Amino acid sequence: MRPLQVPEEEYLRRGHVGCAGCGAVIAMRFALKALGPDTVVVIPACCWGVIAGAYPQSSLDVPILHAAFATAGATASGVRAALDMRGEPDTTVMAWAGDGGTFDIGLQSLSGAVERDEDILYVCYDNEAYMNTGVQRSSSTPYGTRTTTTPREGWKRTRKKNIMETLAAHRIAYAATASIAYPEDMIRKFRKARDLKGHARFLHVFASCPTGWGVPSELTVKLARLAVRTNVFPLYEVENGVSYTLNTEGDLPVRAYLSPQGRFRHLSPEDIQDIQRMVDEDWRLLRAKAQGPPQRARLMA
Amino acid sequence: MEIHTALSKQPAVLLACSTLSTDTNMTGTWRFVRPFHDEKTAPCGAACPAGEDIARIQMLTGRGAFRDAVETILLENPFPATCGRVCFQFCEGACNRASFDDPVGIRYVERFLGDMALAEGWARVPLKEPETPRKAAVIGAGPAGLSAAYFLGLLGWSCEVFEAAREPGGLMRWGIPAYRLSKDVLQREVARILRLGIVIKYGRTVRPQDLARIREEYDAVFVGCGLSRSIRLQIPGEDLALEGLDFLGRIRRGEVDAVSGTAAVIGGGNTAMDVARSLVRLGAEPIIVYRRRREDMPAFEHEIIMALEEGVRLMELVSPLKANRDGEDIILTLQEMRPAGVGPDGRARVAPDGERRQSLRVRSLFTALGSSAAPEWAPPAEQSQQLLRLGHITIRNGPAPLVFGGDLTNETQSVTDAVASGKMAALALDTCLEEGWERIIQSLGRARVGPGPALSMESYLGGARADRNRTVVSFEQLNMDYFQPLQRILPTIQSPEERRAGFSEIEGVYKKEEARAEATRCFNCGICNECDNCRIFCPEVAVEAGSGRRILLDYCKGCGICVVECPRNALSLEEEAS
Ligand SMILES: Cc1ncc(C[n+]2csc(CCOP(=O)(O)OP(=O)(O)O)c2C)c(N)n1
Ligand code: SF4
Ligand SMILES: [Mg+2]
Secondary structure, eight states, X not given: OOOOOOOOOOOBOTTOOOOTTOHHHHHHHHHHHHHOSSEEEEEOSSHHHHHTOSTTEESBSSOEEEOOTTOHHHHHHHHHHHHHHTTOTTSEEEEEEOHIIIIITTHHHHHHHHHTTXXXXXXXXXXXXXXXXXXXXXXXXXXXXXXXXXXXXXXXXXXXXXXXHHHHHTTOSEEEEEETTOHHHHHHHHHHHXXXXXXXXXXXXXXXXXXXXXXOGGGHHHHHHHHHHTTSSOOEEEETTTEEEEOOOOOSOHHXXXXXXXXXXXXXXXXXXXXXXXXXXXXXXXXXXXXXXXXXXXXTO | OHHHHHHHHOOOOOOOOOXXXXXXXXXXXXXXXXXXXXXXXXXXXXXXXXXXOXXXXXXXXXXXXXXXXXXXXXXXXXXXXXXXXXOOOHHHHHOGGGGTSSOOOHHHHHHHHHHHHXXXXXXXXXXXXXXXXXXXXXXXXXXXXXXXXHHHHHTTOEEEEEESSSSSOTHHHHTSOTTTSOHHHHHHHHHHHHXXXXXXXXXXXXXXXXXXXXXXXXXXXXXXXXXXXXXXXXXXXXXXXXXHHHHHHHHHTTOOOOOOSEEEEEOOSHHHHHHHHHHHHHTOEEEEEXXXXXXXXXXXXXXXXXXXXXXXXEEOSEEEEEEEEETTEEXXXXXXXXXXXXXXXXXXXXXXXXXXXXXXXXXXXXEOOOEEOOXXXXXXXXXXXXXXXXXXXXXXXXXXXXXXXXXXXXXXXXXXXXXXXXXXHHHHHHHHHHTOGGGHHHHHHHTBOTTSSOBOHHHHXXXXXXXXXXOBOOGGGSOGGGXXXXXXXXXXXXXXXXXXXXXXXXXXXXXXXXXXXXXXXXXOTTXXXXXXXXXXXXXXXXXXXXXXXXXXXXXXXOOOHHHHXXXXXXXXXXXXXX
């Protein structure tokens, strides 16, 4: 086994108030290891708004600007403009929003910023529901999920919005998916995005949420890996909205990913078959767009 | 308008700005389970009679830290170059990697390291100095006696070894054919042992009646004189047969140049294979005559395969009744046998198949039926408070404690088991003289590798390995997400034609890169190899690197990610005391 190569630099402070086993914290930790200290983070309302620290504390060693829920894209654009005016064009501006703040309420703000091709990096850390307010469904919540707003037999029967396609449709310079289970791949993508200066860039980061998903906290990384290995969350990159590169190919059935999770426990074998069909269909569509064969997902070490 | 003016005059927007970090929040108080680095026992090391720290040896070799790897072996086994050639590799049979692709080539790596140690002149020096000088007598310079002397030497004792022959090595010198172990390698490994100040007195046959006098002159005595009585067939005409081990010894002394014609070798153990394979090399056409079936043979499968490849023939289910001379030939009369269920010992049983007989005409006849202790050297059998039977040794208390070891007491007769016996003797004797007779069991218990019975010198001396959890890591406890299938690397090996042509060593040795590559196939089950997954994935930045890895309990929330993401089960979770 080749040990994982992850930069030593640390911009996440100890003592933050994320839940035990929080995937979104791991995501931020890797993101800043990749981006380095010359970064300003814009955080709208979301779990990370809390994890970043209550005044007068901060859990990051880079500046953070807290923003209103719907405004990550707009606020980041403004910070960019201000930095440019101050003669600090090299500083990376990273909007860091949840799935609710990205797929739902912040979508117009994000869309505008991308359409204007603002020089920002927009990251959605995706825990697939409004977690900070107690697990309400978002348009990122996948088919089959129980949340507090899709409870019991009312489990969610619509599919997860394909945010990557939304961004691709904007012909964004760079969009990629990343996972906390694959730190080297994730760090590479963050650096690639950082270095694509002058354009809007988007990263969709899978961040498991043991609290909201009903899974033991020790499985955070394992689940993120299973999401990739089952093609539930394929790792890929899109340049200029048209040029697709697949980084991985799953080798396991979706059951392996679904069965450890409380939020899917109610699903019947037939429901799981339905989900398998949807995942297979999405995978086929994605395969058709990509050039060249994917690498196998498990071969990371 | 006013506001606008005010803002333009005073461009600084008033925002609450944090100035402190979260470091002061002791989130460790949230925890109800506690992860901790908990090194465990790898199955290979637990299966190694010599108790070698194989997982660690592979880790060091994989890093190219060859000298450290050699020193790790030499703490537990004085014969890596020898065992790297002749060991029956119980370790590889237990290796967890077998459940994934193929076991790690542990013996090949050991041979590489053993040869490198000889080439570089690497050796161990004594690890402690007893308060009063101690002196042991060792009877027999075979693998057990030399191991006992070596380990006592590491413990600061001085030793004198009495050897009847003119050369050291015992069965390693006279009983193992040169194509498996060259004389040169053995001599150099013995020379390294002698660097501890051990003296061998050659040509000194010790008789049981000499023991009393020897016990007066030394602080302890180790008897490792081996099994000198070969088991007989007890059939008419047996005198026409040569005893297998004697024959191997004659070959190694250079007394046999060639053997021609058909040769029958009676037996199914490893010695029978050695004799038959040696006969091939001397020009004969050997047939192994065995009363059970091939699958019942006590010889190791690998040895059987090699023998058959070299042209040895095999007759199964025939039992010799008599041997008659017929001119230059010998006629062997054989009773045909048939399988007859399984005996109480779990071994297949055979019974005569009526009156069915065969006769076999051969030019020469050999027996290889094993050996037993000469009656005068049989270890004491009585029950007594002053006598301990401990698996690899039997020890009798007295002013100078007396140990019987090696093949006299070992259940499995192998070089590695002999090393185990010598080590157990050394640890028991050292304990007996330093702490007292009644402390032996406890002291050996402390030195146990995993659940035992293998013992570790490192643990005996209170090294880091003594703290290792004795639970053996199973394949299911490893995290395979971090491994990919990799082909086992094989050293060069002679073709059957090359092998038949002479007695040169069959197996080649890894090149450096091959040894490193093969060693990195090892999962390092149960031990921290500083891959840092625990540190990388911790959401609390609560794992610190230093020498080893440390969990900062002030911050650890007990999520357990480190425990799951450790590929090799070197961490555990325990409930927090409330
Ligand atoms: C306009 C507005 N509506 C509602 C809220 C309450 N609120 C705060 S965080 C949050 C959920 C955010 O969900 P998501 O963006 O997915 O981030 P997560 O908490 O899951 O990390 C909500 C609804 C708010 N702060 N502002
Ligand atoms: S993988 Fe390595 S540590 Fe594990 S059993 Fe095999 S040799 Fe030993
Ligand atoms: Mg969310």
